[in-house]
Amino acid sequence: MxxxxxxxxxxxxxxxxxxxxxxxxxxxxxxxxxxxxxxxxxxxxxxxxxxxxxxxxxxxxxxxxxxxxxxxxxxxxxxxxxxxxxxxxxxxxxxxxxxxxxxxxxxxxxxxxxxxxxxxxxxxxxxxxxxxxxxxxxxxxxxxxxxxxxxxxxxxxxxxxPVVAEPVATDRDVEAFRAMHSIGDAPLMVVLPGSRRSEVARLGERFGAAVRRIKEHKPKLRIIVPAAAGVADLVQNLTDKWPDTVVLDPRIGEYSTKMANKRAVFRAADVALAASGTVSLELAAAGTPMVIAYDMNPISRFVIGKMLLVDTVTLVNLVSETRAVPEFIGRACTSDAIADSVLDVMAQPTEQHRAMALTMQRLGQxxxxxxxxxxxxxxxxxxxxx
Missing domain, CATH: 3.40.50.11930 (Rossmann fold)
Structure with missing residues (x-):
């Protein structure tokens, strides 16, 4: 065949x-x-x-x-x-x-x-x-x-x-990951600025400003950025001045080890800030509360905005038929709004946990x-x- x-x-x-x-x-x-x-x-x-x-x-x-x-x-x-x-x-x-x-x-x-x-x-x-x-x-x-x-x-x-069939990190995996990066019991945020160079370039500064503001309110917060293979160099440059930040470079190490580290950080994280996309389902599978943000070129934003028929682009919201995941799209994608929402989600994650569990069930888990x-x-x- x-x-x-x-x-x-x-x-x-x-x-x-x-x-x-x-x-x-x-x-x-x-x-x-x-x-x-x-x-x-x-x-x-x-x-x-x-x-x-x-x-x-x-x-x-x-x-x-x-x-x-x-x-x-x-x-x-x-x-x-x-x-x-x-x-x-x-x-x-x-x-x-x-x-x-x-x-x-x-x-x-x-x-x-x-x-x-x-x-x-x-x-x-x-x-x-x-x-x-x-x-x-x-x-x-x-x-x-x-x-x-x-x-x-x-x-x-x-x-x-396929996200419902993928392995999820165990408690032992999480403990090992935190120990490897000297995180201990400190709060942890995973930041995912996208897999395309245009996404990372457009979102990077806003995500960085949001990270710094969140860090002011959560001084012990640690940040992990699992970079996508095609944008690892760009992510490294953009995050150089972020506080307490570690980039997981996919160009280093065996494939199985890199995937295990990604699963571990998703499960270990208390909250995620992510570009819109299927990564929201990976985070849901790991039970990680999230805030979604996205923007594009102003012309693309205008044209696509006029054509949208739904009030959310986040898959967890759509599949669970809730609006539990905050999202900041287009003009709403500002660092202050993102930071405030991340802090709110960290304080009250229960509604998202319910929506994520329902999403996984409906997707065939x-x-x-x-x-x-x-x-x-x-x-x-x-x-x-x-």
Missing amino acids: RVFIIAGEPSGDKLGAALMAGLKALRPDVEFQGVGGVQMQAEGLVSRFDMSELSLMGLVEILPKYRHLKRRIAQTAQAVVAQKPDVLITVDSPDFSLRVAKLVKAHSAIRTVHYVAPTVWAWRAGRAARMARHIDQVLALLPFEPPLMQAAGMRCDFVGH GGKDPGLRAAQAVLEGIAADY
Whole structure:
């Protein structure tokens, strides 16, 4: 069995790796080609080019790279058509992935599966119908998404989110982590300024100012920043003058050790300050209360703000149908507001703990591994196609 699989950013790399592992368990003869990051490569993928080329977000951020991305789209589609895989699986990154799928469908009958339903419940509701022209099947992470995709004419399977199957640090792991960094019983905050360079550059100063203000109220507070691989140098530079701060550099050490350290700091932290994204689910799985903040280029902020259909972008809020996680988006993303909210959450975390537990339950915690569920759905879709 031959699978061509594409992911364009770290969150998609994680989903793609879980799906690849599921396919390997169900079909040991599977062969992979495509584009992915370190986690997909650990499952056996040789990426055709560096995935970081696709890790862009925001209208203005994408424009300077448009011609290069257009060439990559054409090259990737040509490779898919030439390889004639049993299925093309695109993982998130719709601006790239769905354009590849469109070209593939224009020149072949290769089955196309897109992993992560478009957020039509949040903005641009018409995307589902347009997507249905060249996508045969969607794998949904959220339980309320399948009816929306099915209404547009695509098969859609809710497969859960891989975060519910990932290991969580134990009490012993937490104690060891605190001892390793001489934290003891001091309060600990984990700061996550994003995985894209544009995110870190835009949020870094505001997060730093918030950290300093929080530190004034919590003098014993320690700060840990687990940097993403593609932005580790930028994070190091931005945090140089932050007080009592340690950066976990992903370029150092074995992969398994780095992941264990990340799980340990998530579980050890009393609170998190994070850029908006799927990291909110990782924090929820660890039971870590959080504050979410995000901003982008003013033009992108204006355009996207006009199109939003929901009053929250935080997945814990959406899945739990609460607004327990404070968020500061766009103009609201100011250091003073962020700092005040972090202090409030540290003082009263109970509501968030309830919302996080409900989120994990609704995403399939305790059930079959989501990567395996996704793999089963892909194989069932291929079988139904014959």
